[in-house]
Amino acid sequence: MKNERWISQAEAIKEQVVEWRRHFHRHPELSFQEVQTSAYIEEQLRGFGNLQISRPTPTSVMARLIGEQPGRILALRADIDALPIHEENHFEFASQTDDVMHACGHDSHASILLGVAKILSGEKQSIRGEVRFIFQHAEEQVPGGAGQLVEAGVMDDVDAIFALHLISWLDTGKIGLLAGPVMAxxxxxxxxxxxxxxxxxxxxxxxxxxxxxxxxxxxxxxxxxxxxxxxxxxxxxxxxxxxxxxxxxxxxxxxxxxxxxxxxxxxxxxxxxxxxxxxxxxxxxxxxxxxxxxxPGYRPLYNDSKLVEFAREAAVHYFGADVLDPMQPTLGAEDFSAYLQKAPGAFIYIGSRNGTKESNFPHHHPRFTVDEDAMDTGLKMLLLLVDRWQSVQSPLD
CATH class of the missing domain: 3.30.70.360 (Alpha-Beta Plaits)
Structure with a gap:
């Protein structure tokens, strides 16, 4: 990895990423209602510096890190909404909102992307092109927030986009990659x-x-x-x-x-x-x-084969080949597909199953939670992708 210090910084902010996740988990908000969530994200981003921050919709946030060297535009997306489910976990950080909880890992996705933005915001002088951070509202409810953000211009001129999803059917530390059809x-x-x-x-x-x-x-x-x-x-x-x-x-x-x-x-x-x-x-x-x-709901989600190979090489180089899981397509759905109508991209699974931490309940279950160690894998994976994007010839050429 060219920027080894990025990984060192990821290690240094692990506790901060967990703290962000637990804040989001305590204060979940439903699709199209993420008022406090988006305000908190904006507040954190403004504290990092070097980011151009906008609100494409009332409950979403976008931050742009424009480097001092010319290059392409890479977008990273995290969803931020919760579900209308009454939480049955008894964590100290359990949901404080009746009948609403983060039962799909979006609290973790938002926290991981905040961590990436915090680290990269201090690297403006070494960034080539632009890294765009998209904190998306309303993934869980059709018509979905992704389509609205595309209409608002968040994908204008973007060359490629990645997103992560922590998943409870893969063990913590595993990374799931699949080219072609991923979700229906x-x-x-x-x-x-x-x-x-x-x-x-x-x-x-x-x-x-x-x-x-x-x-x-x-x-x-x-x-x-x-x-x-x-x-x-x-x-x-x-x-x-x-x-x-x-x-x-x-x-x-x-x-x-x-x-x-x-x-x-x-x-x-x-x-x-x-x-x-x-x-x-x-x-x-x-x-x-x-x-x-x-x-009609979300379109089928197809991963770009070149970007999947690009991500596979980045993961193997740092984590080793044993972390990879080839995955299988699922008839679940994801509005990340809306971004892929504008630019090629890849949707990557990060394992978060750990029976000793009871993070093996299915998604949308009232006992769902993530192994917070999985967020470290997600944070490093996104940093690896940005680093590789900066240092190699375009995988799309």
Missing amino acids: GNDAFDITVTGSSGHAAYPHQAVDAISVAAQVIVNLQHVVARHIDPLRPAVLSLTQIHGGSGYNSFPEQVKLGGTFRSFDQSERDRMPGLIRQIIEGVAAAHGATCELDYQ
């Missing part, structure tokens, strides 16, 4: 089945919306099974059903909700038509009607 596109949909209410004792005088909804659910299972190439991963899941309030009457309406996920944008584009065709056919066969409200 995620769409949501609502279906309203309308029949005709009536007395349960006289079903022939009503149109039973509940039984029609049951047929809709069964038939929608054929969408993936019979309309999508089995070699292309996809899933359609019904996750909500609401209808009825009495024991002796049929409700007029039943509402269903669900999600469709795929790596293939063309499959996402044709999905509303397929769902509508099936549900309207089922409903018509039983004298009912069906309405579909289809809500």
Whole structure:
């Protein structure tokens, strides 16, 4: 590594990074509501010096470190929002906000990026080009903060972008890298089945919306099974059903909700038509009607193969080959994909599973937490990427 002092500085501020993380964990804020979180981040950044700081949206922050030497622009992104989950951990730094907690590691991501900004802000004279630090709001809620930040110009002229995500299915110290498809596109949909209410004792005088909804659910299972190439991963899941309030009457309406996920944008584009065709056919066969409200979500996330190799070489050079995990694609979703419509990038997993520290609960679980030692790996990984970006020919050439 060219700048060994960066690693030394990372060691020196480990406790500060943990302190930032615990502050964020105590004071979580939901998507699009990160008022205090973004204000705290801005306050910390202004204390570092040498950074041009802006607020692209009311609850996000961007800092630009413009070096004294010409070069390309590298962006680093961290998400900062929390989830509507009641925390069941009993840490001294547990959430102080009822029914809101950092259950996905965004508190750690923000803290790691603050650490990188703190170290690099003192290196203005040796930085070539620009390093752009993006503290993004609302990753957890569609339409997502990433798209808003892209519209606000945070990716203008950016040559490449990286992001880290601490993950509880990889052991602490492991780094997960995957080229090509990493996360799926995620769409949501609502279906309203309308029949005709009536007395349960006289079903022939009503149109039973509940039984029609049951047929809709069964038939929608054929969408993936019979309309999508089995070699292309996809899933359609019904996750909500609401209808009825009495024991002796049929409700007029039943509402269903669900999600469709795929790596293939063309499959996402044709999905509303397929769902509508099936549900309207089922409903018509039983004298009912069906309405579909289809809500496109985040685009599929594809890592640039050259940047994944670039990151792999940086990780192996410092940590050794044993830290790497090849990973597998997941049908989860991430709005980091919005940035990748503007510049190539890579989304990197940092293992944070440690059973002795109870950091092995799944993401979005009320007992979720991270092994704080994993933040040291994340901090050093980002510094390694910046250092390598500064010192080698562009991996994109």
